[in-house]
Amino acid sequence: PESMILKSQSGAVRTLVLNRPAALNSFNGEMHSLLRAELESAAADVGVRCVLLTGAGRAFCAGQDLADPLVCPDTSQPKDLGVAIERYYAPLVRRLRSMPVPVVVAVNGVAAGAGANLAFCGDLVLAARSASFIQAFGKIGLIPDSGGTWLLPRLVGRARALGLALLGDKLPADEAERMGLIWRSVDDAELLPLAQALAERLAGMPTKALVATRRAMDEAQHLDLTHALTAEAKLQRELGFAHDYQEGVAAFGARRAPVFTDR
Ligand code: T3D
Incomplete structure (x- = not known):
């Protein structure tokens, strides 16, 4: 069956x-x-x-x-x-x-x-x-x-x-x-x-960032603004060091389509 x-x-x-x-x-x-x-x-x-x-x-x-x-x-x-x-x-x-x-x-x-x-x-x-x-x-x-x-x-x-x-x-x-x-x-x-x-x-989008967005929004539901801002900084730090951000910025500068690979 x-x-x-x-x-x-x-x-x-x-x-x-x-x-x-x-x-x-x-x-x-x-x-x-x-x-x-x-x-x-x-x-x-x-x-x-x-x-x-x-x-x-x-x-x-x-x-x-x-x-x-x-x-x-x-x-x-x-x-x-x-x-x-x-x-x-x-x-x-x-x-x-x-x-x-x-x-x-x-x-x-x-x-x-x-x-x-x-x-x-x-x-x-x-x-x-x-x-x-x-x-x-x-x-x-x-x-x-x-x-x-x-x-x-x-x-x-x-x-x-x-x-x-x-x-x-x-x-x-x-x-x-x-x-x-x-x-x-x-x-x-x-x-x-x-x-x-x-x-x-x-x-085709930066998977890691999409998933971090979901997580940050879910977690922010029980945070005050100050703590949500701290959480955003922590995630943005991680993402800023990741490949996809480098690729996104490089592709934007070169006016080409980005190729995102982080997961
Ligand atoms: O129990 C636990 O472990 C706890 C977990 C709970 C989680 C839950 O999801 S609780 C809620 C369970 N679901 C329901 O109460 C919904 C029951 N179904 C309905 O209310 C209706 O079927 C629908 C509104 C979804 C659709 O209505 P309709 O008129 O379009 O179709 P129908 O004729 O009622 O159903 C068609 C067939 O599917 C029918 O079987 P048959 O007569 O053709 O052999 C019907 O019995 C079957 N069916 C529909 N829903 C269920 C089901 N059979 C088993 N379980 C169902 N939930």
Whole structure:
């Protein structure tokens, strides 16, 4: 049978496709393991300078497969969701948010529960206009996991974060863009070409600086301005000694295209 994660490479862009379309690409243990392994492999491969994540079929991802035990194969026992989160979702979120290359997410259809919050982990999130986002957790008696409690207020502020999480309504891609949850909502037919072009563009940029930008912005969320300025100085010092900055300045001076290689 076809793998639950499809992998392909075009230039320096590694594309990973969630591939359990009959279950709306919801996560079971195997899909978790395969995705983690593919992200590790992309992170370790110097030939990869951007990861593009999307889904097969009509959904991006419906979150946890509610029919899959994940951590407690004895279905007569209630499963320990804390273990499921600690063992599967939390490591996946940390892996995505600390990838050494930028991550583009192309949301091809509905993204529900953990599927929505994993999408929001991307550095640039595009969504097909027909796609939608649902914080489905509240409807089944849970809180937004996979970073939802951290991500949502940061992306859209407390009022909207709580509105999304408490009501669990289906939010169309256009509204998600308007709220600042995602980068762009685009015509369905344009989703993959635009995501690919964006990923290629990022892959040609100074990877180290892009990743440092993400890290600095995430860390600055809990710093005051003075400490954020200190953190910027530290990162800028490191980047200033790195190849890509020398190359960027040299290329600018010589009016030629830069060739960035740091990762
Ligand atoms: O549990 C833990 O380990 C803790 C971790 C929790 C993380 C979470 O993600 S909790 C949230 C889990 N997700 C959900 O609650 C979403 C459930 N799904 C839906 O609400 C709807 O399916 C959608 C809104 C996503 C799509 O609706 P619609 O009408 O387009 O499709 P559908 O008919 O509901 O679903 C199509 C099929 O996919 C259907 O199967 P069938 O009847 O064709 O055999 C449906 O059962 C299946 N499916 C959809 N989502 C899930 C799923 N099967 C298992 N788990 C799912 N999450």
